[in-house]
Amino acid sequence: MSRLQEVYLGLDVGGTNIAGALVDKEGIIVKQVKLPTRAREGQDVVVSQMCRAITLLLGHAEQNEFYVQGIGMGIPGPVSVKEGISLHSPNLFWDNVPIRDIIQQQFSLPVAMDNDVRCAAIGEKFFGAGKVAKDVICVTLGTGVGSGIFINNHLFRGFRDIxxxxxxxxxxxxxxxxxxxxxxxLEAYVGAPNISRRAKEAIFNQKYSVIVEMVNGNLADITPEMVHRAALAGDELAKNIIQETAELIGLALSYMANLFNPQLIIVGGGVARSGEMLINPIRDTIKANAMREHGKILTVVPAQLGEDAGMIGAAWLLNAD
Ligand SMILES: [Zn+2]
Known part of the structure; x- marks a missing residue:
């Protein structure tokens, strides 16, 4: 009694960990692995960690009679999708690595790749908060800030995939x-390390904040998550930082709204864990700054898939074009 089920293998290669998964056609993860990237040990080590993750997942697929259709990879930094090259990845210490061909040579399966932010956007668009709309912008707020623009259900990559x-x-x-x-x-203000930096500067320039106690006076230890907790506790300085962060993001998104007329904007990534405290003022700022016709019809929602979006989107890459 065979239950040969079609699945796709997705890898989300981060600076710290490689997260891999077998994902079915409904975007459901059927098996997941996580390995350290070991980026500082060089390109060969990272590649062998990627191959290990793939081998583990293929082994699981074989044991469980899953039929793997192909491999998709999300790589941080700018990539050439057409050539399968990671052009420059500060997180992995890579320059011009032809990673698609390297992986393809190891495994006799079709391999696709894209930038990690766009993989997360693909995951959210097709299996998360974006399922309900065709014209969608999915913004990811993390260490870096990026987005995927979907026009009539197609990811718009541009001439050079950037x-x-x-x-x-x-x-x-x-x-x-x-x-x-x-x-x-925008990233120089609202990228995660820059939120921490702005909080630190505000503390230097201003008065009391509960954040100082949270880090025992070591202002270098401030994280966006702490700023969020402090704001929840009513800390004025932290509330201001979040409000200012939301206004900057909302302003940038109002330009996107005017240019692309999306039905839906999805806000995800680690910084978006602040939830409605961040998303509400983002909504207000878009409404206040985009043309009235855009502001009226546009919906802004939080992402649904969390950290899984990257692997699910990577797995779906072979189907996304
Ligand atoms: Zn920049």
């Missing part, structure tokens, strides 16, 4: 230096 870089929209040309080398990008 569309959707909302994190590098300039909010202030004289603002703080961004990781991309430019100044005053």
């Amino acid at each position: 569309a959707g870089e909302i994190g590098h929209i300039t909010m202030n040309p004289r603002g703080p230096k961004c990781n991309c080398g430019k100044n005053g990008c």
Whole structure:
């Protein structure tokens, strides 16, 4: 009695961990593995960790009579989807790594790749909060800030696969230096380390905040999660940081709303764990700044899949185009 079920193998390669999964056609994870990336030990070690994760999942598939259709990989940093190359990945210490061919040579399965943020967006679009709409923008707020733009159910990649870089929209040309080398990008304000930095600066410039006690005076230890907890406890300084963060994100999203006229904007990533405290003022700022016609019909919702979005979207890459 065979129950040969079609599944897809997705890898979400992060700077710290490689998360891998077998995912069925409904986007349900049927098996999951997690291995350390060991990025600092060099490219060969990372590749062998990826191969280990794939081998573990293929072994499970064989034992359980799952039929693996292909492998998808989410890689941090800019990638060339067409050529299968990781162009530059600061998290993995990679430059111009032809990772798709490297993996394809090891396993006789079709292999696809994309940037990790777009994989998370694909996961949310097709299996999470985005299922209900065709024109969707899915923004991920983490260490980096990025988005996936879906037009009539298709991911819009652009000429060189780098569309959707909302994190590098300039909010202030004289603002703080961004990781991309430019100044005053959205990410330079609302990327996770920059939320911590702004909280630290506010504490230096202002008065009391409960955050100082939370880190025992070590301001270098401030995380966005602490800012969120402090805001929940009523801390004014923390509430201001979150309000300002939401306004900047909302402003950038209002530009996206005017340009792409989405039905739905999904907000996900670690920073989005602040929930309605962040999403409410994002909504208000979009409504206040996008053209009235856009603001009226646009819905802004939190992501549903959490950290699983990246693996699920990676698994779905072979079907997404
Ligand atoms: Zn930038």
